[in-house]
Amino acid sequence: MIRLTSITRVFRMGDQEVRALNGVNLDIASGEYVSIMGPSGSGKSTLLNVVGLLDRPDSGRYELDGSDVTDLSETERARVRREKIGFVFQSFHLVPRLTAAENIELPLMLEGIAPAERKSRVDTALDAFDLKDRARHRPAELSGGQRQRVAIARATILRPTALLADEPTGNLDHRIGAEVMELLEGLHHAGTTLIVVTHDRELGARAHRHIAMRDGEIVGDEK
Amino acid sequence: MNLRDTLTLSFSTVVSYRTRSLLIVLAMALGVAAVVVLTALGEGARRYVVGQFSSLGTNLVIVLPGRAETSGGLPGAALGQTPRDLTLDDALFISHLPQVKRYAPLNVGVAELSAGGKLREVTVLGSTAELLPIRHMKLSQGSFLAHGSERSAQIVLGSVLAHEFFPDGNAVGQRVRLGDSRFMVSGVLAVQGESMGFNSDEIAIIPVDYAQELFNTNTLFRILVEARSRNAIEPAKAAIAHALKLRHDGEEDVTVITQDAILATFDRILRALTLGVAGIAAISLAVAGILVMNVMLVAVAQRTSEIGLLKALGAPASDIRRLFFAEALWLSLAGGAIGYALGNLGAWGIRLAYPTLPAWPPAWASAAGVATALLTGVIASLLPAARAARLDPVLALSGK
Structure with a gap:
């Protein structure tokens, strides 16, 4: 469960103040499928970053799964990110030096899980995301769809409660993009909260709840 | 992680x-x-x-005549006295000191060596049998100056000299002439090369009495003393200086140096x-x-x-x-x-x-x-x- 109360995030551009988030109130229940849409600069990515604990609001209160995470220390925020949040990015953000399997293994390594268990969990993930024969390939040797599948496998390997996707199909063609969305929706069906930030109306329409943003404020919220 | x-x-x-x-x-x-x-x-x-x-010897104490130090008071030289010479008796006297393991008196000079029609000038050391162990010398053939045989006319040749005079390698037992005296070659030194700028391959060693006769002197150039142990070096130095001062009527006219200090x-x-x-x-x-x-x-x-x-x-x-x-x-x-x-x-x-x-x-x-x-x-x-x-x-x- 995600509960944002009067969240404000201000950036300073020279001597100008930009209110990326201006008193945002938002409740997202566990297991919801939400799309956040809006023009560039409407604050939708900032909202996603605040929800994902990558960014800190300047004021307001953020509750995640019933506990206040607004004022956690940097180390605690890292732990919450690791355990509860999975990120999927437009540009995949795979480590180019590491193979697909090693990229998927990274969160397990950060969590300090023993190598034997890591291996079995990575193998399961490779199976589930149809990447078995690509395990030893580096990102440069993978197609766009495969890269995003690796990224999603990595984002979900620690079974987060919320999956945050920022334009997950932005770098993919229509057909592959649809496949990736089906994959994400499959994870949603399995119980994960799914929040997708996108420009794409068609993509946004697939969600069960649609949030529209403009100038740092939520201007629409329909189910 | x-x-x-x-x-x-x-x-x-x-x-x-x-x-x-x-x-x-x-x-x-x-x-x-x-x-x-x-x-x-x-x-x-x-x-x-x-x-x-170390190749010069271990625990070495060297006695040389004369005072290598400016002293106050009335130096002997001012009264027309020259420093007393070191003699064989001095050497014998310090050999009785308890800190002294062995000693070798040393005379050095240059003489003409000739044998088999060949002739050259060589540096001659006059000493005793103890020189060999004190100076860590090694023989390649024959034997060194025998103990107690100071009066027998033996000569030990450096390796280069032996080779020059007896290219066949049968130097031991041969007769050579040094200055006006005849000597019998008792041994040949092993090749040692240069050590502290002194080439022991081109020297000849004879008993000290013959050397004093040859160079017409009764004084010594050095006395080489080996102390009983490393710890005995300083006591030996003091004891030698004291003993020689007593023997020389209270005059400090010798210099005792230890190799350790230089080293x-x-x-x-x-x-x-x-x-x-x-x-x-x-x-x-x-x-x-x-x-x-x-x-x-x-x-x-x-x-x-x-x-x-x-x-x-x-x-x-x-x-x-x-x-x-x-x-x-x-x-x-x-x-x-x-x-x-x-x-x-x-x-x-x-x-x-x-x-x-x-x-x-x-x-x-x-x-x-x-x-x-x-x-x-x-x-x-x-x-x-x-x-x-x-x-x-x-x-x-x-x-x-």
């Missing part, structure tokens, strides 16, 4: 940036190698000098020299450290979005700091190890090229070289690692 994973992950990073890593490792290695080679040279020079001194001075100078060159070489390590810092800073800039990703995946700042730290550690470790090997190879090359120079790198220098490499590498990574850990995740993810 546990230690093992941190080390493996950073190791794979080091390996994947091959050129960059090789260059840093090379810089580090050259620094360490410089420390090892230069200290090997310094240490080699020290050992060479110490070895030269210790050289030892100190050369150690300081070794430390000095090690310090200069260590500067190159500091430079290598700065290079490591520069390259790590570039790495942080290059991998900004990767650092952002790690943060998004939930890596705390400490993990990221440790990753960069470990990376620097690997680089300096490789540099240190390769430098150590390279340095030892260089020292081996020097020993091969100059066999007389025992250029073994001292253990402390090798250890200090490798340790400095590790230390500078790790210190140099502190700033870049801290910078990486401090990056704002949102900005880092967008590569800014």
Whole structure:
């Protein structure tokens, strides 16, 4: 469960103040499928970053799964990110030096899980995301769809409660993009909260709840 | 992230940036190698000098006539007295001192040696049988001057002389003429080469009485004394000086020197020299450290979005700091190890090229070289690692 109360995030551009988030109130229940849409600069990515604990609001209160995470220390925020949040990015953000399997293994390594268990969990993930024969390939040797599948496998390997996707199909063609969305929706069906930030109306329409943003404020919220 | 994973992950990073890593490792290695080679040279020079001194004899105390010191009061010379000479009786007298293990009186002169129609001038030492063990000389043929046979006309030839006069190698038992007297060759010295600028391969040794006769003198050039032990050197020196003062009517007219004192001075100078060159070489390590810092800073800039990703995946700042730290550690470790090997190879090359120079790198220098490499590498990574850990995740993810 995600509960944002009067969240404000201000950036300073020279001597100008930009209110990326201006008193945002938002409740997202566990297991919801939400799309956040809006023009560039409407604050939708900032909202996603605040929800994902990558960014800190300047004021307001953020509750995640019933506990206040607004004022956690940097180390605690890292732990919450690791355990509860999975990120999927437009540009995949795979480590180019590491193979697909090693990229998927990274969160397990950060969590300090023993190598034997890591291996079995990575193998399961490779199976589930149809990447078995690509395990030893580096990102440069993978197609766009495969890269995003690796990224999603990595984002979900620690079974987060919320999956945050920022334009997950932005770098993919229509057909592959649809496949990736089906994959994400499959994870949603399995119980994960799914929040997708996108420009794409068609993509946004697939969600069960649609949030529209403009100038740092939520201007629409329909189910 | 546990230690093992941190080390493996950073190791794979080091390996994947091959050129960059090789260059840093090379810089580090050259620094360490410089420390090892230069200290090997310094240490080699020290050992060479110490070895030269020891080849003169161990626990050696040398007595020479005359006072090598300005004294107050009424020096004997002012009263028209010349310093008393050292005599064989003096030598015999100090041989009874309890601190003295053995002694050899020494006379030196130049005479003409002739045999089989050949003739040359040679340096002649007059001494006793004890000269051989005191001066650490070795024979290649025959025997040295026999004990108690001071009155028998024996001569021991240096290896070069023996070869010149008796190329067939059958010098022992041959008769030679030295000055006006005839001698029988009793032995030939083994090749020793030059030691402290004195070539023992071109000398002839005869009993001291014959030498005094030959050079028409009753004085001695030196008395070589071997103390009973290392600890007995100073007491022996004092006892000899005291005994000779008594014998010479209370006049301090001899100088007693110990080889140890000279040796210790050289030892100190050369150690300081070794430390000095090690310090200069260590500067190159500091430079290598700065290079490591520069390259790590570039790495942080290059991998900004990767650092952002790690943060998004939930890596705390400490993990990221440790990753960069470990990376620097690997680089300096490789540099240190390769430098150590390279340095030892260089020292081996020097020993091969100059066999007389025992250029073994001292253990402390090798250890200090490798340790400095590790230390500078790790210190140099502190700033870049801290910078990486401090990056704002949102900005880092967008590569800014």
